[in-house]
Amino acid sequence: MTVTDSAADLPTPTGPMRTYFYAPHDPHRTQPRPGLVLYSEIFQQTPPVRRLAVTFASLGYLVAVPEVYHAHEPPGCVLGYDDDGKTRGNTLKQIIPMSDFDDDARVVVDALRGHSGCTGRVGAVGICLGGHLAFRAALLPEVRATACFYPTDLHSGTLGKGGGADSLARAKEIRGELLMVFGRQDPHVPTAGRRAIYDALDAAGVWFTWHEFNAAHAFLRDEGERYDPATARLGIGLAADLFGRSL
Template sequence: MTDVTINAADGGTFTGYLAKPASGTGPGIVVAQEIFGVNHVMRDLCDDLAAQGYFALCPDLFWRQEPGIQITDKTDAEWAKAFELYKGFSEVKGVDDLISSLNYLREVEGCNGSVGTLGYCLGGKLAYLMATRSNADCSVSYYGVGIEKNLDEASAITKPYLAHVAEKDQFVPPESQQQIREALSKVNRAAVHFYPGCDHAFARIGGAHYDKASADLANQRTADFLTEHLKA
């Protein structure tokens, strides 16, 4: 488990946390961060994916504003900082950096070249955009915020895409959820699961809205999905 340096498509470099499987070989997953940076939550997720046999890379998507952000969801000051970074974030550049990370991971020694994307919160929206704009082999979104704003891209999804939506998500109102449901129901390679009674970030262990039963269900669905589309 180590930090690596990735070349940006438009110049400059940024870092990412890379966890490798014990076997030294396998498929890869680019993990798109929440609004708190490449913190211990994201690093733990990468370590867990590595234990499942994947090369897992979580790139620093806030590097263009402030490199090395690692904050938590535990204080008002950290939330304020996270939202400040979120507001200043360019989704276009973020997707570019994820594509650069995808290309980097495919060239890592031991990676078999089959690489998907997995994102949470902000990263959940970016995972959707990776499904519409990149050649990722599959993509998974956990409670992506703002997906409804780019549903005109849904027809561009040609590789398997899985979305987990919290029905009580304070950042994704019911009308937005319905738009997502209707648009993605028309996409053959897309599947959407809704989690009743759950708020945003229901799968973040230790978070205010963590729901173990729903998180376990979503995580098992994700594990089965990734096995089918990256390991099969």
């Protein structure tokens, strides 16, 4: 199966949001596919994120990758995996109100559900910052399944302007199934933080599975010294199983 790609500027309350779509192309099948929102790291759609999107599309999903910093960076902006890129990405994630992130989630989910190539069944997946944003998308009742890979700022409630994210406090609103995946050697989500997330999900009665691997932060990114190919394959397999069952 090959994968086709396109882009659209979706209207949001804070301006156009460049969103990249990846669709499986099989000349023997023309039926619509389930949709997935893929949320990136703080660097937006880097080559590793694009390859991850293509991977999920090749599994049979219409994948949408929104630019999370569209209100502050020009369309097509990709921050570097360097100190400047990290500083800019970490700064932006703190100055954007959580309500803006939530508005963007509503827009991209609605865009997928209304897409001619989508069945209307939608899930979400994200890495790092995107893991937290996928968790926020899971608060939408239309999102049937969500995979969160090492979501940052979830345990501390520090995402967004003012650092007042209430994500865990709203966990009881999640109606779909949740997959949580962490690296045990991840300093951004330490042991105490992971326990806080687990306890909050358990107390809220969320339907979830929990997986921890001996891996570092960003083990799914197929560039750099922290990439763990074996663990990445396992993680993608877990997400594929979730979406196959739920979407």
